Every structure is written in structure tokens, then in C-alpha cells.
Amino acid sequence: MSEAIIYDAVRTPRGKGKKDGSLHGVTPIHLLKNLFDAVQERNALDTSRVDDVVLGCVTPVGEQGADIARTAVLYSGWDQSVTGVTQNRFCASGLESVNLAAMKVMSGMEDLVAAGGVESMSRWPMGSDGGAMVMDPRVNAAMDFVPQGIGADLIASIENFSREDVDNFAVRSQQKAAEAKAEARFNNSVVPVKDVNGLVVLDHDETVRGETTAAKLGELKPSFQMMGEMGFNATALRKYPEVESITHVHHAGNSSGIVDGAALTLIGSESIGKELGLKPRARIRALATQGSEPTIMLTGIAPATRKALAKAGMQASDIDLWEINEAFAAVVLRAVRDLDIDIDKVNVNGGAIAMGHPLGATGSILVGTIIDELERRDLNTGCITLCVGGGMGIATIVERI
């Protein structure tokens, strides 16, 4: 079996996912083109040697529809021999691309694969693609569907995380991200978004608020209380009959930000790297996905991570740095508790609460973030893990070379 080596990882800065966000005027395909150009340039890449491009996109409709991976290959001027596939594993899509690319390479069937993802949440808001679990009443009922935010509040209620607990976590995320930004720790992987003229549209993550405080966050109203009381809480509580009530603690300030962004990595075998003169940065030690209870939805991190650790023959304590996607504060706090790990090793440069979660891209972004930081601190192993819609989890363990 070949090793899957990560040769490069780039991303766009993340723009606020609303009309007044800097990337709202940029098409998703253009976000990708910036990155395709960068990967080609940085690696002096002969694109005809790339076998396939795997991209995650959670809302593959409109201009993000019709296999945006193949579209991006052609629009970016990569060789027409390069195929493209777009997949959707909800919030895990970006990491799923990396994992699929790794498995392609490990199997020996392909040698070099670009993997990443894109999501312009300002242009195609979450839910624009419908879906039976939401809009088909029979499926919705059979699944005991509740929105993720209710699941996150349910986690907090079960684990007794107070509003202060989750707000303090959010403040730390902002502070860490602000510090990382100030120290330019993301500069290796962030590729500024340029317009057709080459003018810079955005060169930094624009939702970071290092100055925020727990007192300020404390003023925000819980986001999911009203919908919970309208009926979703009842569904959640029927599924969790021992929970007396749901305390609504999550709000815009302690949940992942809605942003626009894209990411791209380059993954290949050891031999093609040598042949093309690519610089190996890390290898993928193990990867896993795991389904979990779909109503609470967001508790798949620990089981998926345990599965990956077992494949790697490792313990959680063997991991030097963690990137646990900050879908909601309670999700990370629960994962830390479940895995019994040191929270000081988790999201050391902040996370999606500060910088945002462009659904289809986030997993790929985190691959770059963790490798950059392992290199900066001269550490060895990292684990990237995300909770996933529909009750799933995903994890990938990387090791520096």
C-alpha cells in the first residue's frame, strides 16, 4: 500500500457570509480558481499529472451545482485529462475530500489527487438544496429531525454546560484566532482572493473579534429557543426521555460563523512527489467516519476519532495537536470530555467560532491549519475531526514528515 502524502494545503481567507461580506460578490468558482492557480504555481505543477480532483460542497445547487470540481478544473485551465468529482458529507465534506484522495493514493489506483471544498454561504445559504430529512414530512418524522442548534443545546443540557461555559470557550476561540492572525500564523496557507484584474478582494479572515468578552456575549439571545419551544424540543426530549428540559445556550457568538471560503490540498504518493520534486509535509496515518444518533446529531466526533486511532494503533494521548471543528461550543467541550484530552492542545489558533465554517471547505482548511502549526511548534502528530449532519463523525490523523 502506498503512503498518502500531503504536499500542499491552501485556502482562501474566510469572508463574512452575508450581503456585506467581502466575498459575497465573488462567485464560488472564482474562489476555487484562485486556489487552483496557487497550487499550480507554488508547486510548479504539471497539472496533467493530477489524476482527479475531489471537492466537497454541501449546497451543490445553482452555480455550485453540476459537479463544481470538474467545472473548476476546466475553468482554472488545468489539463483536461484531470477529472473532478463533487461530494457532500455535510460539514465533513472538506475533510472527506482529503480522505478520499488519501484512499485513492493508498490503494495505488491513483498517484496524485487534489482535494478540497468550497462554500459560498452568502450566495447559497444553508438549506438551499432542500433535502428529504427536512422537507419531506415522513422522512423528517421518521428521523426525529431537529435542527443542529437544538442538538447542540441538548448536548449542553445533558452535559450540564452552562451559558458561561460555552461563552468562555467562544471568547478563547476569538482571542486565539486574533493572536494567530496578529502573528501571521496562517500566512503560509492563506491565498488572498483576487478579482479578474488581480486586485485583492480579501486577504484575511474577516470575522475574527479578538476584543470580544464574555460579558458582551452574555447579552446575546439564545438562537434556538423559539424554534425549540415551538416543537423541536419536544421531539428531542422524546428521544432523550431522561432529560427534563433543554437549556438554550447557543447563539451566533458561540456557534460557528457563516462565511464564504474554499480550500485545496495536494495529496500524492511518495514516488510521484519525488518525480515532480514536491516537498512532503505530512502523511495521513489513519482516517475514519462513524455514524451516531441523528437527533442529537453532533456526537460523532469521539466514536470516529476512536476508530481512526485504533486503525493507527494510537491513543488519544499520542496526539500532539487537535483541530476539533467548532460547530458549536458545546460540541467541542463534549468531545474533549469524551476523549479525555487536554483542552490546551485543542484548536490552538482558534476555530470556526472566530473564523467561520464554510461547510464544504472547512475540513480541508483544518488540514492546512494543523500542519502549519505542527511545523511551527515542531510537533509530530495531529488529529482533525468534525461532527457531521445526520449524525456522523469524521477524523483524520496526520503525521509530519
Add this chain to the structure above:
Amino acid sequence: MAATEKEVMNEASAKENSAVRQDLDADGILTLTMDMPGRSMNVLNEQLTEPFAEAIERIESDDAVKGVIITSGKKEFLAGADIDGIFKITDPGEAYEAARAYQGFLRRLETCGKPVVAALNGTALGGGLEMALACHYRVAVNNPKAKFGLPEVKLGLLPGGGGTQRLPRLIGIQNSLPLMMEGKELSAEKAKGAGIINALASDNDDMMKQAREWCQANPKATAPWDAKGFKYPGGDAKHPAVVQVLAIAPSMLRDKTKGNFPAPENILASVVEGSLVDFDTGLDVEARYFADLVVSQVSKNMINTFWYQLNALNKGDSRPKGFDRSEVKKLGILGAGMMGAGIAYVSAKAGIEVVLKDVSQEAADKGKAYSEGLLDKGMKRGRVTNSQKEELLGRIKATDKVEDLSGCDLIIEAVFEDRDLKASVTKETEAVMDANGVFASNTSTLPITGLAEASIRKDKFIGLHFFSPVDKMPLVEIIVGEETSDETLARGFDYVQQIKKTPIVVNDSRGFYTSRCFGTYVNEGVALLAEGQNPRAIEVAGLQSGMPVGPLALQDEVSLSLALHVMTQTRKDLGDDYREPPSEATLRKFVEELDRPGKKAGKGFYDYPEGGKKKLWPGLAEQFPPAAEKLSQQEMIDRMLFAQANETARCVEEGVVEKTGDANIGSVFGWGFAPHQGGTLQFINAYGVKNFVERSRELAAKYGERFEPAAILVKMAEKGETFA
């Protein structure tokens, strides 16, 4: 030859006796009058649809017909489908074909190219309203008694004649869903406001005139959904605003139904899925969901109990024959507490003159004020006028004088549950009331025969057990004492119907039927708690089983001290025969040691913070350490349902309840037994008597002998019988 002649004759008389009369006027307007021979109401069955189909053929082929008016020769337009036919169907294919046939028939009418007007002279429900919806225009006489709606859901069904497709296309998905999912019935005025009826008429002539005018003004009519560029009012199921509602709609629905009722779920599915396809495909989707419901156990349970058995009960199945219908003119009520005050209200509302007596004028006035409060609420909601209020209050005389009871032809005693007190008021009252009058006790626990000992006319002594709150609860349990005469029973029955409640008849026994069986539900919940099951999970299991309130909350409402009081009294009365219920030790502990007697005291199994929501008492975990084996929700649900059903079977065995309908209706209307199961005995029938016996034995082995199946069930299982 002779045979042919006979056929011709038959055909002629068939036309005369046809359920659908055809009258073509000079303007080419064909009036179809539904008037089924030998019936007081039109009902949708082959007797109606066959001649209707002939009429449709004529409409399609006869150029002389320029427009069509459909009306009825009865008081009502058309009250719906023939339930007998639907109840018999057990093959989904047959149900599907039946729906397709009626849909196809209405579709032909709708697409005939000529204007078709529904002239609604009276009520149009279910299939009747579906027929009207297939017409191009609906004009209704503004008769406040006429009802319009699609109430199929109440029998576990859905409108399978195009109702789930036409109504949302006519008034929008969001407006139509509650009408169908809750089976709401509207007055003509409200139906017009909702956009279901196009115009109101002052009387039949005006209705026919308007119908004719519309036909003439619209010689080429099509349904809006058959017109080009049709759009759903408010958007179809892809519209973002609708999608947002649909995401939460199943949660909101299941919050109410706990997933026990498939009908509203199928209605929602049919409406949503139907909106994503063309009209004709939508009809097909509807027919498939209809068939799913027709053969479902839930609809069989509901039709069995809320149609057949309830109708039989209301027709007086349990009323002794041979006595003229009686009417109470002057009612005396002893005790103006919650129950007495409630009985006064419902009786005065039914036009009865009421004397409400208590020991002091003040207490009696307070009882009367209860009615005033209810009426004021009604006025606020616009349901009661000031004159109605004054009239009703005028019928209630609050007093502390026993002489005021003179001339009462019915007395209902609703004083405290104390034998001596009841005996003394009985004697005191019998001295002044109408000598032929009936004396009734509203006791919920004390055997009637024993109470009757205080009476000088034991044959005119009866139990009328009301439920609280009286103005809301639909049931009255009539208890026949050993010496209660048939005539007295008939008079009691008539009174219950006079106040528009549903009577069930039971024989005397401790706790009668309802209190006794209801108790087993609460007992089982408390037993689970004592075993160390999670209290919240117990409450959720109660709700999931279909009960309206969890057993622990219910015990708090009833009050732990009252339940304990009844147990103590029963223990005293029965001596060695007393079987201690599994909840007694816990209740004793809560009342005597922990001082948590129930809701009234602000503390029982729950805490009741002032102005806040009740919360399970945190001390429960300490009192009942979690059991090693956590039971599944289904296991707890089974225990709660089996306890109630098995106790009902014992009541049948002991002759406390004689009629299956009384038992089923009593269980649902009286103490809220899971309506989707169709009552306690229907639950056993549907479970299968043999399976029920086996499962009961399993439960008995695990949880105690109280689950041993009633002997009658074991016998029935051997013989392969069910409760008929």
C-alpha cells in the same frame, strides 16, 4: 318478452327511486338533486355514485346541458362516505381502487367543460365537501347549524376523494393543513371567510338563483389548478416560506400525537408530496396514503369505538327499554364545590332549572360564581352573549335552605366522600323533594348500594359519577345499585343525554369501573418510580402510550394524600381480601414522612414553584436510586397499558361493565385511555387476546401477580374469542 317488460318496468321505477334526480330547465341548466330513498341523509356509497355516474355521462355527452347545479333533497347536502364500506376493507389494494374510483368520478365532473355549481343547502362533510370542492363554484345557505369540513382524521382516515389536493390548491398549504389534520368543522360563514365557499345565500331559493346565475355567467368553467400558470396560494412545498414551516411541522404534530396517529401524518405527506407534482399524480399519491390508513389498526380501532360503539351508546344501547323518554325540569344539587358547581353549569346550560345548595349561602354563591366565570370567559371569546349569560345564571338558584329543593325531580349529591355525611343529606333531602324524583350520588369511590341504605326509596337511588372539570369532560358513569330500578336507570340516562354528555352504565362495585381502572395507570407509574426507573422517562412513557398526562403528574393532580386515604379506607373495608397496590408504600412515604402530598400543597412528585413551571422534585433520585436494569420505553408503555386493560377485563369478568362499548368509551372519555387504541378492551382485541394473555404472563413473572391475565381472558383465548 315478459322478462324484458319487467326489466323496462324495473328501470323506470329505479329512475323514479333514483338517489339522484335530474331536472333540465329551459336554459339548459341541469339540476342534480341527491335524495337517497329510505334514508334521512345522503351518504356516499354505490347507491349514490351509480346514478351520479349516469348523470355525469349525460353532462359530458348531451349538448342540451349547458351547466350543472348539484344540490340535495335532504336537510343536509352530503355528510360523507359510508363508514360501513370503509370499515370492512382490509386489503389496501381495494381501498386504493375505491379512492381512485371516487376521485376519477369527481375529476370527470370537474373537467367536463361546463360550469358545475355546488348548491349547499346544508352540511357538507368529508366526501360531501370533496364533491363540492370538485365543483367550480360553491354557494351555501347561511344556516348557522350547517357544518363544512374534512373530519376524516377523527376516524383515523384522510380525505381520499381529492380533498388533500384541492383544498391546499384552493386556500394554500398552511391554511388547509389544520382543517384536515385536526378535522375542523366550519360554519358557512367561516367557510366563506376561509375561501372554501364562494358565496352565501339567504335561503334555498336564493341559493338556486345564485347558482343558476353563476352557470350562465361562466359558460366555460375550469378549476384554478387546471388553468395555465396556476400557482399555489402561499406557495407550494418548494417555496422557502413553506419549507421552513414543513421542517418543524412533524415535530409540532408529534408533540401532540407522540407519533400514535398515522392519519395526520399521512395528510401532511399527501398535501406536501401532492404539491410537488401535477394534480392528477397528486390524486394518485393521495389514494395510496388513504389506502394505508383504511387498513391501519388505528383507524379500525377508532371507527370501532368512536363510530359504531359511540353511536350505539348514544342511541341508548345501555338504556332499559320500555320507558318513555324523561326530562329533568328541576334539579337540586347538594354541595356547591368544584363538582356541584360544574354540574349546575352544564345543567343550566341545557335549560334545566337548578337549585344549588350548600351549608351556607356564601358557599352556594361561590358555586354559582363558577358558572359566571365560565360565561365571562365565553363572552370574552365572543361565544356567549350577555343575554345568554343572564338567562343561564337566572336558572341557577344558590341557597342554603333545604326547603328550596322541594319539587326537584332529580337530586345530585356532590358532598364530601364521607358515608355519614352522605346519609344525612340523603335523608334530609328526600323529605322535601318530589316523591317520584330520583336521588343520585356523584361519588367516585363509595359503593352505591351501601349509600342507598340511607334512602327510603332505594329503587330511585342511583350513582351519577361526573368527571372534573365537569364542563369539559364528556362522560358520566351511571352506577346501578342492587336495588336501583330500570326506570330510575332510564331516567338517569335521559338526564345525562339532556345535558349533552355521554352516559355509560356500570354495576356497583368499589371504584366502579373508571376510578378503579384509572388507578392502575397511576399505580404502575409510581411502581416504576419505586423500582428506580428514571422519573422523566416514566412520564414520557405515559405520554408515549397515548395517555394525556404522565402518571406521576396525574398522581400529583389527584393528590397523593387522597389516593392514600382511599387505599386506607379500602383496606379497612376489605380486611384480608385487600390487595395492596404497588404504589401504596411510596404514597405513604411521600405523605407521612416526606410531607409531599401533591400539587395542591405545591409539592408531590413535582415541585410547583409559584408562577413557574412544575419540575420533577430533585430529591426523587435520592429516594429511588436508579435501578440496575433500565427498562426500555416500550416495556414501561406495555406495563401501563396492560395494567389498565387487564383491570377492565376483570371488571367485565365481575359484571361491573357489561357492554364492550361502555368499557371502551368509558376508558377514553373518562380517564383518557389512549384513544388511538380505541379503548381498553379494543386494545386487547387488537393486540390479540391470546397474545395479550401470553404477554401478561410474561409481565406477571417479571413484575408481579397484578399482571396475571384476568380469568375471562384466558378462557377467551382458549376459545379464540374477542370482545364483541
